[in-house]
Amino acid sequence: MISNLLSRRTPGIVRGVRTPVEYDVGKAEEAYGDGWPDPFPKGWYKLAMSDELEAGADPVPVRALGHDFVMFRGANDHEVHVLDAHCPHLGAHLGIGGRVVGDNVECPFHRWQYAGKTGVCQLIHSPDGAGSAPFKPKQKTAARVRRWPTLEQYGMVMLYFDPDVNNADPTDVKQPPYQPLSIPEVDEGRFSLRYMKKPSTPLPAHLLDYMDNAGDLTHFRVFHRDIHIPVLGPLLGKLSGARRGALMGGRLEIDMFFQDYTLGTESNGGKHLSYLEQHAILRLFKKRVKGTVITTHATFCGPGSLTYMRFGWPEKNDPDTDIMVVQSLTPVKPRVLHIEYACYAHPKTPRFLLWYLTDNMDHAFQDDRWIWRTRVMRHKPHLCKNDKVMKNRHFYEQFCRPGFKCDW
Numbered sequence: 001m002i003s004n005l006l007s008r009r010t011p012g013i014v015r016g017v018r019t020p021v022e023y024d025v026g027k028a029e030e031a032y033g034d035g036w037p038d039p040f041p042k043g044w045y046k047l048a049m050s051d052e053l054e055a056g057a058d059p060v061p062v063r064a065l066g067h068d069f070v071m072f073r074g075a076n077d078h079e080v081h082v083l084d085a086h087c088p089h090l091g092a093h094l095g096i097g098g099r100v101v102g103d104n105v106e107c108p109f110h111r112w113q114y115a116g117k118t119g120v121c122q123l124i125h126s127p128d129g130a131g132s133a134p135f136k137p138k139q140k141t142a143a144r145v146r147r148w149p150t151l152e153q154y155g156m157v158m159l160y161f162d163p164d165v166n167n168a169d170p171t172d173v174k175q176p177p178y179q180p181l182s183i184p185e186v187d188e189g190r191f192s193l194r195y196m197k198k199p200s201t202p203l204p205a206h207l208l209d210y211m212d213n214a215g216d217l218t219h220f221r222v223f224h225r226d227i228h229i230p231v232l233g234p235l236l237g238k239l240s241g242a243r244r245g246a247l248m249g250g251r252l253e254i255d256m257f258f259q260d261y262t263l264g265t266e267s268n269g270g271k272h273l274s275y276l277e278q279h280a281i282l283r284l285f286k287k288r289v290k291g292t293v294i295t296t297h298a299t300f301c302g303p304g305s306l307t308y309m310r311f312g313w314p315e316k317n318d319p320d321t322d323i324m325v326v327q328s329l330t331p332v333k334p335r336v337l338h339i340e341y342a343c344y345a346h347p348k349t350p351r352f353l354l355w356y357l358t359d360n361m362d363h364a365f366q367d368d369r370w371i372w373r374t375r376v377m378r379h380k381p382h383l384c385k386n387d388k389v390m391k392n393r394h395f396y397e398q399f400c401r402p403g404f405k406c407d408w
């Protein structure tokens, strides 16, 4: 993840599957970027996996959420710290050429040091290079960089983003209004992180594209034509830009038919949670296959940035066969989302299944991407009876910062 956020790679020309014209993500942003609600709403976002940050290793520059951050793991406290990237002295980037000294990050320019836990300057240097206390006669207070609330949970490093909270003062750190979800099976030691999927290409989308997508049952049936489950697709799809459906050629049609679908708000978890529940069954040559009912309970924790998807096979009647996928969406730019999937499962669950599941989820987004890339924001869409997108929009609205219009 770090390298993807870091490289700020422009995917270049992504070949559209059905569009007559090819765009690159940058151009799409210029052409279609207006009128969207807050692209970086308040909430928890995943920035990295724990094993990507070694204690005492060089700090890492991260560009996401319209901000530049520096992230590092303290050599002594072994905690992950995220600070604003630029030094309050003369503005150097702490994460480019800086280093970690104990639990401080040292600026590469004049080597002032800032504590990871507070962002407060601990040490400055005189022209002869001697280190001294952070106060000089001209300074009433020590220099500070803003520190951001972070959390490490289940091998994920997460940051709470709310730039309007003035947490530059370490004595005035506001607690985030909610926490990411817990996964009871991991807490109980039954499940562990078994598989990670980190697509290298970001999604050309706004978080609201994703939330609209979840509330749009009709498109699942009409656009995705239920979800086509590729048998060879994950392999062949990598070799060719051709559409998977064409690859399957109708010879072996397996799809996931949605039997029902509920969208709601978690009643006991707080207003930052909403959910989607669906029951699906595999069909082969249009016939439902016995014993293949799959339930999905997706909990949206925050503005679409973290989705906890629980997949279950009710006919198996064994909770240890459930799979929990934490899907993270972190906006890199207003309409560019970095996506990752972290899969937690019982040791007996075949790793192949985790790969297969996440690969299929990702392929569904690949189908969505050209729609998202060229879509405009309709604040007042012309809806029909079954459209439920407004439900998710009202949910999203609560996370938007002041000044961003949500006039739907």
Ligand code: FES
Pocket (backbone or CB within 6 Å): 087, 088, 089, 090, 091, 092, 107, 108, 109, 110, 111, 112
């Ligand atoms: S710019 Fe960072 S110490 Fe001078």
Ligand SMILES: [Fe+2]
Pocket (backbone or CB within 6 Å): 213, 219, 224, 364, 368
């Ligand atoms: Fe979709």
